Amino acid sequence: MCGITGLITSSTGLEKRLKKMADVISHRGPDDEGFWIDDKGEVGLGHRRLSIIDLSSAGHQPMANEDGTVWIVFNGEVYNFGDIKPELEAKGHVFRSQTDSEVLIHAYEEYGEKMVGRLNGMWAFIIYDTKNQRLFASRDRMGVKPLYYYRSGQDLVLGSEIKAILASDLVKPAVDLEGLNEYFTFQNILSERTLFADVKMLPAGYNLTYDLAKKRLSLSQYWDLKYAPENKSEDEFAEMITETFRESMDRHLISDVPVGATISGGMDSSAIVATTTKHFRNLDTFTGGFDTKNLAEGDRSFDERGDARLIAKTFGTNHHERLISPSDALDYLPSIAYHFEDPKVAMCYTFYLIAEIVSKEVKVVLSGSGGDEAFAGYPWRYQLIEGKTNRHDFDQALYGWWSRLVKDQDKKRFFTPRVLGQIDLKTPFKEYGKIIDAAGDVSPVNKTLYFENKTFLHGMLMVEDKMDMAFSVEGRVPFLDNEMVDIARRIPDELKYRGGNGKYLLRKAFKQLLPEEITEKRKQGFTPPDQTWYRRELKDDIEDLLMGQKTLSHQYINPTYIRQVLDEHNAGADNRLIMWSLMFFEWWCRIYLDGQKVPTLGNEKVPTRVQAG
Structure with a gap:
């Protein structure tokens, strides 16, 4: 896991620009840094290294082939590099390290862009081919690793994070108003847009190429999720899942x-812990929880530390907990806005705070992300569209549900006249429709799962990447291994979602691995009790942030609407999603548009090791 940058420009000072770009994402790679610039001074690559595989200097990047004609900067892990390497050696390629990065270089020499079809892993990389004056960048199938780019005239800037692109001084931060329109519809941005004008995210499963001689940029999709249900018995599928999961965990x-591993109290993360402890003794596990003493009755179930402790005790782990307080939700928000930069789903301070305690023990952490989207873990979403084979009815249900912040009919009251004059209110539905169209002629459940994989899961992966990397931790997601995803796409609907319950077949596969209390537990997301917090302990601070004299977001969002949101919540409505998004956007404006520094917190909380009894 690392931070990567790439720059093609005719502007002066390329070396200085590259250095600034790498420095601003040093948290992604505190172990080493490196740079390469071509002979003409027009193309440069930068790298910040988090050493995970082959800790020696042989893993230094940017890395080249034998004659220095192909250079790479790489972020991620290719889990099957050990299988690909002998093939390349048999074809005459010579290796100088034990890294997966070097395998990518020689795979590119041998197979060109088609190399990505051979990879099983998570990646974002940039390759520059000096002979052909060609830049080639790629992002993994599911989008576990981020890669952003900016193109203007003869300038092309790429980076693991947008702040690296801004540090090039070739782009000035401004709000992408259509991105803002999408975000405050879905609490997510479904398209390639970001909140930053002209800065785009390379989609998952895509390659980017840039021909330096022709000044031509092109994107191409090399993989997509295609459902193809097969006629196998429950037992056959369950056995396939069990064996493939074991193989994925080995990789x-x-x-x-x-x-280490995070435990949410759910089945997916518990299965990871159960399997990992067969390989490692004294595994470090991590979870977060909340003080339930002063919570409303409905919010007390949000604390899942009891289930996490059950798993920790069952499998004998060294268990660590982070008790998350109401004040954490606002105290850490500026740091989260800085690191997250391009908001996606979730009130992600819980992930940020857990990543902090993870970083004090391990450099790699496993999570259960992807299990729900692969094996149908959100039954309430499938109930919405069950039986809706008519596209209009399907869209009414699913688009309506995912429009979780501001409905289209309320946008004229939500945005200021300045914004309304520059956006198309139909954009969110158009972007939604593109994804549903791409799902193809599949069942309503699989169409919904496709949408979740492309949007909600992708957002969660960005949450985990940015929050983990803020503390120099590499996150890994075994449920998104190529082979696991391939099995999931072949399972019929009725074996994933049955009788109003999700993950039917996965529960069956894991029954021999986990306690019944875990396999039979109803799905619950890792959600803080902030509905109560926002109405009690944090009420005055939220008021000051969103309705104060220093509030910057009023340039884009009608303060009258914000006032209504706060008043409704205080009166008993649940407006916590939009309130968090409004607070995030306010701090985003202060940091990235106004140039305010992120406040420094004193007395950082330390991790707590607990007895899992």
């Missing part, structure tokens, strides 16, 4: 540094 445990 995801390859590391030259300590590995």
Whole structure:
């Protein structure tokens, strides 16, 4: 796991620009840094290294082939590099390290862009081919690793994070108003847009190429999720899942540094812990929880530390907990806005705070992300569209549900006249429709799962990447291994979603692995009790942030609407999603548009090791 940058420009000072770009994402790679610039001074690559595989200097990047004609900067892990390497050696390629990065270089020499079809892993990389004057960048199938780019005239800037692109001084931060329109519809941006004008995200499963001689940029999709249900018995599928999961875990445990795991209290993360402890003794596990003493009755179930402790005790882990307080929700928000930069789903301070305690023990952490989207873990969403084969009815249900912040009919009251004059209110539905069209002629459940994989899961992966990397931690997701995803896409609907319950077949596959209390537990997301917090302990601070004299977001969002949101919540409505998004956007404006520094917190909380009894 690392931070990567790439720059093609005719402007002066390329070396200085590259250095600034890498420095601003040093948290992604505190172990080493490196740079390469071509002979003409027009093309440069930068790298910040988090050493995970082959900790020696042989893993230094940017890395080149034998004659220095192909250079790479790489972020991620290719889990099957050990299988690809012998093939390349048999074809005459010579290796100088034990890294997966070097395998990518020689795979590019041998197979060109088609190399990505051979990879099983998570990645974002940039390759520059000096002979052909060609830049080639790629992002993994599911989008576990981020890669952003900016193109203007003869300038092309790429980076693991947008702040690296801004540090090039070739782009000035401004709000992408259509991105803002999408975000305050879905609490997510479904298109390639970001909140930053002219800065785009390379989509998952896509390659980017840039021909330096022709000044031509092109994007191409090399993989997509295609559902193809097969006629196999429950037992056959369950056995396939069990074996493939074991193989995936074997691949995801390859590391030259300590590995830990997060536990949410659910089945997916518990299965990871159960399997990992067969390989490692004294596994470090991590979870977060909330003080339930002063919570409303409905919010007390949000604390899942009891289930996490059950798993920790069952499998004998060294368990660590972070008790998350109401004040944490606002105290850490500026730091989260800085690191997250391009908001997606979730009130992500819980992930940020857990990543902090993870970083004090391990450099690699496994999570259960992807299990729900692969094996149908959100039954209430499938109930919405069940039986809706008519596209209009399907869209009414699904688009309506995912329009979780501001409905289209309320946008004229939500945005200021300045914004309304520059956006198309139909944009969110158009972007939604593109994804549903791409799902193809599949069942309503699989169409919904496709949408979740492309949007909600992708957003969650960005949450985990940015929050983990803020503390120099590599996150890994075994449920998104190529082979796991391939099995999931072949399972019929009725074996994933049955009788109003999700993950039917996965529960069956894991029954021999986990306690019944975990396999039979109803799905619950890792959600803080902030509905109560916003109405009590944080009420005055939220008022000051969103309705104060220093509030910057009023340039874009009608303060009258914000006032209504706060008043409704205080009166008993649940407006916590939009309130968090409004607070995030306010701090985003202060940091990225106004140039305010992120406040420094004193007395950082330390991790707590608990007895899992």
